[in-house]
Amino acid sequence: MAIRYYSALTQIVLVGFVCFLCPGMFNAVNGLGNGGQLDKTATNNANTALYCTFIVFGIAGGGIVNLCGVRWTIFCSGFTYALYSASYIFLNHRPTDPSFTIASGALLGAGAGILWAAQGTIMTSYPREEEKGRFIAIFWVIFNLGGMLGGILPFAINYHSEKDSLSDGVYIAFVVLECLGACLGLALAPPAKVTRSDGTSVVLVKHTAPAREAIEVVKLFLNPTMLGLLPMCFTSNFFYTYQFNNINAALFNIRTRGFNNIFYWGSQMVGAYAISFLLDSPRFTRRRRGFLAVCIVFAAFNAIWGGSLALHNKYPEGIGAGHRMDFKESKKAAGAIVLYVVCGLGDALYQSLAYWIIGTISNDSQKLSRYAGFYKGIQSLGSTVAWQLDIKVSPLHQLIANWVLFGASIPPMLYVVWRIKEHSEAAALPEDLADKVEQESVAGEPLRA
Template identity: 80%
Template sequence: MAINYYSALTQVVLVGFVCFLCPGMFNAVSGLGGGGQLDTTAANNASTALYSTFIVFGVAGGGIVNLCGVRWTIFVSGFTYALYSASYIFLNHHPRDPSFTIASGALLGAGAGVLWAAQGLIMTSYSREEEKGRFIAIFWTIFNLGGVLGGILPFAINYNSDKDSLSDGVYIAFVVLECLGACMGLTLAPPAKVKRLDGTSVVLAESTSPAREAVEIVKLFLNPTMLALLPMCFTSNFFYTYQFNRINAGLFNIRTRGFNNIFYWGSQMVGSCLISLLLDTPRFKRKVRGFLAFAVVFVFFNSIWGGSLALHNKYPQGIEPGSRIDFKESSKASGAIVLYVLCGASDALFQSLAYWIIASLTRDNQKLSRYVGFYKGIQSLGSTVAWQLDIKVSPLTQLITNWALFGGSVIPMLWVIWSIKDHEEAAVKADDAELSEKDALTDVSVNA
């Protein structure tokens, strides 16, 4: 069967491969803990700089994408990932000068904010109602192949190495792949030409302007639904710091960190596919599907943090660099590796549900771009705080903070799910009515 280049599914697959090669490789480096370095301080400060600029460009990213389109924004943004990976080559040779890595992190935050807004527009607005979970799962699976590949590279290259930091060769491989991903951004079709399977166009909104985008972005912070989702957004990447630095980098040697990431990101693929079956099932109404998926996330997350507490109690003082666990030490490694892999699955469950909730709020692609930008911006605010906490507080305090933040997001998420309309037809009427409103500040309802 011939592939339709302008189909919504093809475009989701293409943006999935862009993120496979750019954010996927970045995740692989981050997942090693400390950016693949023995001393995590430089990576922590670079991550703080990254997520500080990501806050601004994440929130503003939806407006930038609406004005500039998806192709060139992704193309330009993709190269900031390559620059960041290249900065660790410099750090390998100048370990006392982290300035280039920190500056590259700040630039990457700007690029990533725009790239993820473009990705979010494609993933959430190109699907039909019955495809939302499937499109999220397809993207998440392809994207996390990058993390799997990024785990294989350091595992294979450093298999016989006794170093605790990545070699230049691994970082060079990441740079080449990320440059390829940036160039793939130009293969995306303009949204105006993309069609869904039923023949409908994905472009449902009017033209926009910088002034209008600025107003619409400000209005996000006056929207009760977006405010209710603030805890969900804030905590959605907060846990990465603890999992990457305190579990993976804190307990395991460098080759085992790569080995672990193969399965961490692989479990993300499995988790996103499984929850998509629940989110798209025609057996239940939309609201019921949301509640059932939330119940899965709730049980999974509490189990993960309970297991993390047990692991912490086993190694309350951590493990010295020279004696960190190798994957061949099955009696010591198996339990911690299984927990780390399940952490990856829990992340996929949470992120898939979050995107599904956002995709259920409106059919307007410009609004979805702004909503995803808001999600990524507030998510980055949480990450900024988390990376600095890693420097300043104990592992146990980090663990308790993560668990408490998830608990604080429960009630607001349930309220938003309860507010979601059950039928796509209701969304069409609500969006049409909203476009005719002159006073946009009254837009506080949740539209399906």
């Protein structure tokens, strides 16, 4: 039993359930559009504050995780999700005072940046090279079960409600689940004790220090590969604002938003699972797998933005409050619902490819923690811009910005894929263990690196 607990797969499943209960519930709230509120101003400003701090703590998160470990960073970070959901209960009763929600968003940005750096470390460094696509899919399926559950809750609780915002009961349910997720972080094993399916250790014990981590974080901005991934990172969550606020919230009533999110996050599970077969396929070299995956993502998102433009032309001003579509109006609502679900599928394809590309760069867990933090930090910069654009820019111009940014991310992504090697660099050995590894190699024993 102990061996199974320390297996890489078990740890991926555990971190999947942490994200199921914490970021998954956050996604459910945000996916409803306007944070489940009628007015979007408070949520947009809270998300701006969130992603501003996320930028800093996302980029620095890898260093923090390397210094403090994955268990305690995830445990502490998880409670910031619960605080954010609780702030909406206050907003329900004080709708003219969004200060608590905005402050909670800023705190959540710090917690989320660190949590996702820890998650990225586990997901990209724990599997063997030929398993990375499958492990990403396993995580993505479990994680997005949270979004599905988060869609079921408002759909069921608000099924007979005439209100166009979430009740206190739904937010309380989110708070309880997010607290459970934070506590589950303590169940994760220390990385030094985790073994892959071939018996090799995930990480050798290495010493690090704050000064070294700060230097390594700065070096990320001089790394040609990381710079090539900047447009991909910036774009990877930019589209959420448009999809959540200008499709789901603008066109559908509150119970239908929950109904839509069940399938939005469900389609994410399908997308991640489907693309994993290509990303791990032994029929192609890693470089060719990357090129094929980029082509699939390119085709999917052009279809999504083309469909979004057609939908916008049909409802250029959205639908006014009190007249939003219901899922029972199948003839009227079906097309928009299908488009929204396909948006979820496209997101999973994009995110799975992004993590897979990052995972091909190295097998060193400390480096991958920094790369994952860089990805989430720059991603949050894009989100910060997107949430403010939603206040100041028309939906049509937001749509155009999304489409242009996506197109601009493809050429540098192809450049990075072109540089992918068939095998990633191995984790660097500490000097005091080099002699021991050499002795194991001479004796014909398996190396634990």
